[in-house]
Amino acid sequence: MKPAPFSYERPSTEAAVLERLAGHGQRAKLLAGGQSLMPMLALRLVRPDVVIDLGGLPDADRLEEHDQELKIGPLVRHQAVVDSALVRSKIPGLAQAAGWIGHREIRNRGTVLGSLAHADPAAELPALAVALGATLVCRSQKGERLLPAAEFFLGLFQTALAEGEMLVSCHLPLNDLTAASVFTEFALRDGDFALAAVAASLLTTADGKVASVRCAVAGMGPMPVSDPSAEQQLIGETASEAVFTDFAHDLLSHAEPQDDLRASADYRLKLAASLIVEALTESMAAGRKGGNARV
Amino acid sequence: MSEMPGRVAVRFVVNGRPVEREVEGRQSLADCLRDGLSLTGTHLGCEQGVCGACNVLVDGQVVRSCLMLAAQAEGCQVTTVEGIGEGDRRLNPLQQAFLDNHGLQCGFCTPGMLIAATALLKENPHPSREEVTAAISGVVCRCTGYTDIVDSILAAADAMAR
């Protein structure tokens, strides 16, 4: 249960991180909060020759509003997001999602960008990033790419990050839709991985028709599941439990839930469907009040 | 790999005492505390972040010391279970409450529980039963059934308010 030996490096600038990443290639792993990487090292599921600690980067824990976007730096920890008044008021679904992650001990160390880059299929933040249309900033010595979250997650623990590239920032739009965002999930015990988790945001017009909607689920396949065409179809419908249920059905037709010791695939589908309806209903209520329902 | 990687110099403060160590890059903070500094109050149950026995405070925040490299503690203030008492081997109100309320049996989980409770009571001196339960949900106890641990922490909150 001890990691295999590796060299530890702690560069003090982003340029130095990118230089080392370019030099070491796949032999190196980036370490942010370590709450996923450390267990993988201990279990020797990964055996990098070099671990590059991002802990020495100045201002990497910045969480700020800029040009109607929330910008999340590489060392912003989950608990900082949970506690942020900015996040709780302007993008409550993010604070809720971060609050569902692991236990307090994990949230105190784990980082938002680390979770996105790790791309665990049951993780909360990838689904939230897809639902709310996050832009992920990937940087290497060769330059920078801005990827929509929907194009970043490629499969089980797989992302579009290329060799030598680092996820340096996550940008989330701040608008009426994200202000009504909701995140909910169900796990067997406090801190367990979710059996199913849902990020959703929905706004209605004054006469109760769906004006805009975004939704993604986690734990229902190798990566977050969303359905932009089902979202398009929902727009203009009169909001009701019945149309939300139909929407959940359409979205979940793309899901690939697995049977395991904790729950059957069938149970997960039913659970996800009811969580989707619940999240959309709650987001609708939050949107009508012009803010969040609960954090 | 062909050669053993070099060691890393790290400086941090443990229980108020500055320490300077040369560690292997792969060494966890938990192993550094236990093997390097002989602070064996921090227990290791799983070494993969699941059990919570290794909880310590880093800059006042409860964290898993098995999920942190010793090298990552550079410049940090670390508090272990040895550092929460009142000195002179006197128990603090939280430790006394665990003793009075049978908050431990074998004691393996106790350091993790005490550290989680210390962090909770600092942030929230009057927690509800539910808040206590949530705060210790990351620490596994195979003996007590948890009820006496929750009672202990609530009793400590009362004692500290007096």
Ligand code: FES
């Ligand atoms: S030893 Fe660290 S959580 Fe179990």
Ligand code: FES
């Ligand atoms: S007292 Fe034995 S594990 Fe908790």
